[in-house]
Amino acid sequence: MSTRAPRNWAAIGGFLCGLGGVVAYFALVLIHDPRLGWLIHTPVLNLLLVAAGLLLSVLGAIQAFQGKRGGKFSAPALAVLTFALSGFLGWHLFVASYHLPPAMRAPAVGAVAPDFELNDERGVPVRLSSFRGRNLVLLFYRGFW
Amino acid sequence: MVVDPVEQNAKVVQKLHLSFPILADTERRVLDVYDLRDDAGSPDGAIARPATFVIDREGIVRWRNLTDNYRLRPSPDDVLAAVVALGTR
Numbered sequence: 460m461s462t463r464a465p466r467n468w469a470a471i472g473g474f475l476c477g478l479g480g481v482v483a484y485f486a487l488v489l490i491h492d493p494r495l496g497w498l499i500h501t502p503v504l505n506l507l508l509v510a511a512g513l514l515l516s517v518l519g520a521i522q523a524f525q526g527k528r529g530g531k532f533s534a535p536a537l538a539v540l541t542f543a544l545s546g547f548l549g550w551h552l553f554v555a556s557y558h559l560p561p562a563m564r565a566p567a568v569g570a571v572a573p574d575f576e577l578n579d580e581r582g583v584p585v586r587l588s589s590f591r592g593r594n595l596v597l598l599f600y601r602g603f604w
Numbered sequence: 605m606v607v608d609p610v611e612q613n614a615k616v617v618q619k620l621h622l623s624f625p626i627l628a629d630t631e632r633r634v635l636d637v638y639d640l641r642d643d644a645g646s647p648d649g650a651i652a653r654p655a656t657f658v659i660d661r662e663g664i665v666r667w668r669n670l671t672d673n674y675r676l677r678p679s680p681d682d683v684l685a686a687v688v689a690l691g692t693r
């Protein structure tokens with residue numbers, strides 16, 4: 460038998476990068492510091508970390524297959540784990556987080572639209588009920604934050 | 605209707621040559637009444653979830669769209685069809 464192959468740092472590092480990126484994202488969400496809001500909305504650092512993790516873990520698996528590095532079984536396993544972790548983060552960021560909870564108390568079809576008064580773009584108060592007698596489209600949009 | 609301040613809305617109306625008013629709900633009062641708060645919507649706090657109501661002459665909601673995915677909005681054609689359905693009398 461040949462001597463033991465050198466430790467597969469790429470596989471280990473890749474997994475740790477991926478895990479770190481995912482755990483750090485949810486830590487950010489839990490901390491919920493307003494100053495870090497932009498990092499939750501555009502988690503570039505986490506995505507970079509996860510991308511590095513994916514790259515490294517693939518590299519680690521290839522090196523293990525080639526026999527240059529150890530971990531013939533553990534390196535691919537770590538790579539699969541890293542992919543699963545990043546897949547979960549990706550699903551959360553790009554699918555689940557677009558989802559809005561049901562608006563149970565929103566005015567239903569057939570109900571009277573609750574009246575209100577707000578300033579228009581000239582600062583002039585406008586009352587919803589002042590549109591009685593006319594059909595009306597009332598649209599809520601997210602704005603330019 | 606938007607949570608942005610009046611000054612911002614003035615810019616939008618001017619830039620897009622809008623013929624309808626934009627109302628400023630900076631205190632999120634109407635958002636609460638209409639249950640349309642998206643608390644995690646922006647880095648700076650609650651904004652509106654996209655929502656469209658077609659309201660008839662008596663002030664009754666005749667059509668609405670509260671998307672459950674903020675990337676999916678009703679098409680202008682759907683809104684227009686709902687308005688046309690109210691008739692022009």
